Every structure is written in structure tokens, then in C-alpha cells.
Amino acid sequence: MIAIIAEKPSVGMDIARVVGADTKNDGYCSGNGYMVTWALGHLVSLSLPDTYGYTRTAAEDLPMLPEPFRLVSRQVRTDRGMVPDLAATKQLKVIDGVFNRCVSIIVATDAGREGELIFRWIYDYLGCTKPFRRLWISSLTDEAIRKGLEELKDGAEYDSLYAAADSRAKADWLVGMNASRALTIASGTPNSSIGRVQTPTLAMICARFKENRGFVSTPYWQLHVTLQGKCTHRRFFHVGNFNDKAEAEAAYRHIPSGSVAEITKAERKETVQQPPLLYDLTALQKDCNVHLDLPADKTLDIAQALYEKKLVSYPRTGSRHIPQDVMAHIPELLEKISVLPEFREYGKAFDLSTLNTRSVDDTKVTDHHALVTTGVTPEGLSEAETAVYTLIAGRMLEAFSPPCGKETLRMECRIGNMAFRSKSSTVTSPGWRGVFGRKEDKEEDEEGLNDGEAVFAVGDRVPVSGHGLVQKKTMPKPLYTEATLLAAMETCGKDIADGQAREAVKDLGIGTPATRAAIITTLFKRDYVERNGKSLVPTEKGLLLYGAVKDMLVADVSLTGSWENALAQIERHTLDPEMFMASIRDYTRKATGEILKLSLPAAPVRTFTCPKCKTGHVILRDRTAKCDNEGCGLLVFRKFLNKELTDQHLEQLFSSGSTRLIKGFKGKKGIAFDAALAFDAGFNLTLSFPKNGNGKKQKR
Secondary structure, eight states: OEEEEESSHHHHHHHHHHHTOOEEETTEEEETTEEEEEOOSOOEEEOOGGGGTOOSOOGGGOSOOOSSOOEEEOEEEETTEEEEOHHHHHHHHHHHHHHHTOSEEEEESOSSHHHHHHHHHHHHHTTOOOOEEEOOOSOOSHHHHHHHHHTOEEGGGGHHHHHHHHHHHHHHHHHHHHHHHHHHHHHSOSSOOOOTTHHHHHHHHHHHHHHHHTOOOOEEEEEEEEEEOSSOEEEEEESSOBSOHHHHHHHHHTSOTTOEEEEEEEEEEEEEEOOOOOOOHHHHHHHHHHHHOOOHHHHHHHHHHHHHTTSBSOSSOOOOOBOHHHHTTHHHHHHHHTTSGGGHHHHTTOOTTSOOOTTBOGGGOOSSOOOOBOSOOOOSOOHHHHHHHHHHHHHHHHHTSOOEEEEEEEEEEEETTEEEEEEEEEEEEOGGGGTTOOGGGOOTTBOOSSSBOOOOOTTOEEEEEEEEEEEEEOOOOOOOBHHHHHHHHHHGGGGOSSHHHHHHHTTTOSSOTTTHHHHHHHHHHTTSEEEETTEEEEOHHHHHHHHHHTTSGGGOHHHHHHHHHHHHHHHTTOSOHHHHHHHHHHHHHHHHHHHHTOOOOOOOOOEEEOTTTSSSEEEEOSSEEEESOTTTOOEEESEETTEEOOHHHHHHHHHHSBOOOEEEEEOTTOOEEEEEEEEOTTSOEEEEOOBOTTSOBOOO
16 A cells, blocks of 8 residues: 555545545545545644743743754644644544555655645654655646656655755744743743744834834925927926925026927837736735735635645745746646636737747746646636636736837937936837736836827927926835735845845845745734734834844844745755754854843733723733633633734724624634624624625625
């Protein structure tokens, strides 16, 4: 018998059907010489500090440097603390039984860093020594699974991938556990955390916020003239702005009534605007935030669901290119996309015989190629799934479409000793921009409504029909949105002052496509950041932490980025994992020492008048919110279903009796839904569902 282990039950069932293991059992399927089982995500994790004897939060116990690290069955947080997850414990026993009854193993967890880690930790935790091979596929279609099973790789070929994943997890443990305990000691507040990527990301948000709010706007002046043609006009702008009002007004007066401008340059040039590359995960998350108002973690969940429904390729990819062998299937996929209702009109003129190959480059494909559809017809999708699938399919049409053709017109003129210029572009052939027809795809030099359409030739002397002076002011960099933060995390290395450090991380940034959404989610859970419309704004708690650590190692973007570079080197066999871990242990000692020296004021304890007894005060703590009136008994746990309630949620609950709509609850069957929370008559938490257009509550 051969064991196959997948990452999730749904994927395991698909593989079991393909290989003919059609007998269903509790936690696995069997038949045709195979036993197919599955993990439930991370069934095994690194042990918590208590396992190593660190049972208290004390400065003399820091830093904690376990050697070796130990693995433990997945734990879950309850009001009694961390306890073993019964579902994980049960499934581990199933997997152990399957492995013991088989002669070899096929690893079919997700083909990436985290998928490799999920299997290897299970394998090590169970003490298994059976040989294993790797199923490495980018799609879950039956064809892809069969082809992958015919081309299994020796498990040892992915040892470096596992080493990078294992090193990343241990580095996060060392930095996160030690720095967070040190912060608790320094601040006296337990509901705080510091992370290897989390804290530099918070620092980026806070620094932008403080820069934005502290920005002092300065005025400047723009001088323009209007030249009159035969039927229409054209506006020209002075080649430089004026920072001094008196100088600007003097220049304005220098253009008397009846002035004539001499055209000194008139140049037409054909240009093209190339189509965007195919999506990787980060690019998809940015567009979903901009166009669909979806947070990054929700986009990842939807993309993963589309992958498991066989509709798209592996979503946790960091590549925006495809190899030549995948390109061979693209015309067939585009043909299916072009007949979808959303693209039918564009598809009528789409030429499959001359596809743009800008996204085709074998040398730029990492573990997985860019996100593409699989050709499976989408059916029964939710509204959000349909919207995300449409973006992915539409991006494929864009990427393989012709460039947008434009004609650029540059003209310059002189009035006395002053030079003015006009630049505009006109779209001559929409090309890829015809797929969605978005205004966001326009470039800055495309004609505005008030700049006119008159065209002049060199040597023309044209009367000035009007001129004006407009005062403007400098503007601060805008606050981050999730889309712009993802972009900054991806490219933050470009802003690093040190040239050597910038070069080391220029293509990596901080975090990975698969982890950036989780980092942003953690900042919300810790009440470090909140949303103000689409903008991300640090809370008082977040600013307090930033103020304390902004000049420390834990907030150093360049250092964090260099670690991402080191992990990539481990994957490529060019760096010894132990060298990386030695640097992390050294860093942990220094960072922990820095934090312990802090003298932080404790964050103010937030209290509310108790809505139940009306006399006591509800105090918000790390895991609970509880009335201080002993005879009252009002108690609310921070965790409800799968959601961590933030201070903002609890404030809404205690001040008005209910929260606003909270997105992403999950029921017993794992189905996501949105609801508000409210108190029932006995002051217990209950779900409250929004009403639909008929005034009736929506069902879930």
C-alpha cells in the first residue's frame, strides 16, 4: 500500500477519486493500492515556552533559546489557556495509522514552503521513517493530478525548501516569544506582541501616519497661458512652478494683453502602454482591495477556494510569469475566457494568433508560475468568488492582449524669455485596456477636459487668448490602504538608505506573498491598527509601541528584509540554515535586551459602565471583558466562534448593545458568514444578522 497525504480533506478526496481509492473511512480513503489521508492545515506546531520550563514571564528567563525545538500537536486558546485541539489529535492518530500500514508515502500537501512544513512536521512528530516522494503540481484538475503522479520527485529534492520553512518558523518563535514577553515586562500590559515582520510593518504604517499628520503644506503657483487655434485652443504651462508669490505675480504681469507666443517645438511620437503582467498573490490582493474593497486575508481565502474548486492555479505564488510549456495551453484557456459574459464583447475582436508574450519567461518562474485559470467552467460561485475569478480571468486577457497604442504630442512655446510646454497623449488603439475599460489605467499625460485640442507647428506665432495663475499646495503622502501597504511590503527595500542593504532586499521586501495578509490581520487583532474608510490608521496602542521601538532592531525594515533574502538563499542551497539561525539567536539576545531596558507607561485600561447591573464597570483585558461588580457576573470572552473581538468591537457592544457587522465568522461546517454581535435578554452574546431588501433577516 502507498500512503498519500494532502493538506485538506477536500483535496484528499479529489486525489482519492483520481487514484481509485473509493472506500471512505474516518479520516482517510482507501482502495486500488492507496490509502489517502489529509492534514487539517498545521496539525503540528512548535511547542510553547511552558514546555521548556519557561512558565512565568520574568526578565531573568529571557531570552528563551530552546535547543532543540520540540514539536507538539496543535493547540487552541480557551478561557482555561492553551489546550490540545481534539480534532488535530484525532487526525494525527489516523495519519499515524495510515503511515504504519503503508510502505511509502506520496506528499501531496500544497506545493510550497508552508505545505512542505506541514508534512515534515507531521512526519517528524510521528517519528516516521518511511520513504516519501513529492507530488508537485500547480493545479488540482484531474489532468494535473495524474500528470503529477507520473512525475513524482524524490522527497530529498525539497529538503532545502523544508529547511527554509523550518528556519522561518523558528526565527518567528525566537523573535516573537522573547520580544513579546520582554514588552509585557516593560509595559506591564499582557495584550501586546512583537514580531519579526509584524513590527516593521507596524512601523511603516505609523511612520506614514505621523508624516501625513505632521505634514506642513507649502504653497506654490502655476502659471499657464491659453493659445487660440482656428477652432479650438490649447493650454500651455510654465516649465517650472513658482515657490514665491511675488515672483509668480511678476511673471503673470509679464504677459500683457495682446502677447504672441512662438511655437519652438511640436513633436509627435507613437508610444505604447504595455499590458500588466499576470497576477501573483500580492498583485491580486492589491487589485481586489482597490476594485472590490476586499481585505488581503479575504482575497487569499477566496483564491484558495477557487484553487480547491479547480478553477485557478496555485494562488500562493510570488511569480508573475509562466514558462513556455504552460504558454502552450494559454490559447485554449483564453478562448474559454473570451466567451464568458463579462468578456464576450471584447472576445469578438480578440486575436488568438498573435498573443503578447511579455508574461512568458522561464527564468522568472519560481516554485509556481503566475495565477491562471484552468479551463474548468465556473459554476455555483458566491458573489465574491465570481468577482475574484473575473479579475483573474480578465487579467489573463489583458496580459496576452496587444499593447495600448498612443500618440504623444509635445509642444513648447516662448513668450519673451519665458518657456511654456504642453504634453498630451491620445489613445489610438485601446489594446489590453479594452478588457475592463477602467479609468485607473489612464496615464497622467492623457488629455484632460480643459487643456484643449489645438495643434500648432514649429514657427507658428499664436496669439495668447488668456493666461492665469493658480495657487496650489504641496500634499503629504497618503495614508496606507491595504493595497498600498502590500505594495510597500513588497518593495520596501527601495526606500532603504543603505545601498548594500537596499540591494540585498530590493526584490524581496518583507514577508512573502503567502504571509503578508496574515501579518496585516495580526495588526488588527492586536488593536495596533484600525480602518478609517480604506485607510489604515494606527491606534493609540500602536503609536505607543511604535514610539518605543521605532529606533530598535525589532522595527528595522532592512534587517527583516535581509532575512527574507537569507531564507531564499536557504531554498537555493546557497546558505547553511544553521548560519541563519545563529544570526537570529544573536539578534534575539540584542533585541530582547533593548526592549527590557524600556520604561513604557502601561496602556490605559479601558472601562465602560456595565449594561447589565448599571453600577459596575466592565474592564477590557487580554482574553475577557468582565464587570468588576462581584454580584453582576457579566463576562464576555474575546474569542467568539473563530473571531478575536477587538477593543473597537467591545466598545460598540458595551456602549450601544451591539457591534457593527463583523465579517468572516465561520459556523460548525466551516462556512463563512457576516453578522453583528448583540446581547440577548440574559446578557449572553448572540449573533444578529443584517436585514435584506425585503426587511427580513438574511439566512446563513
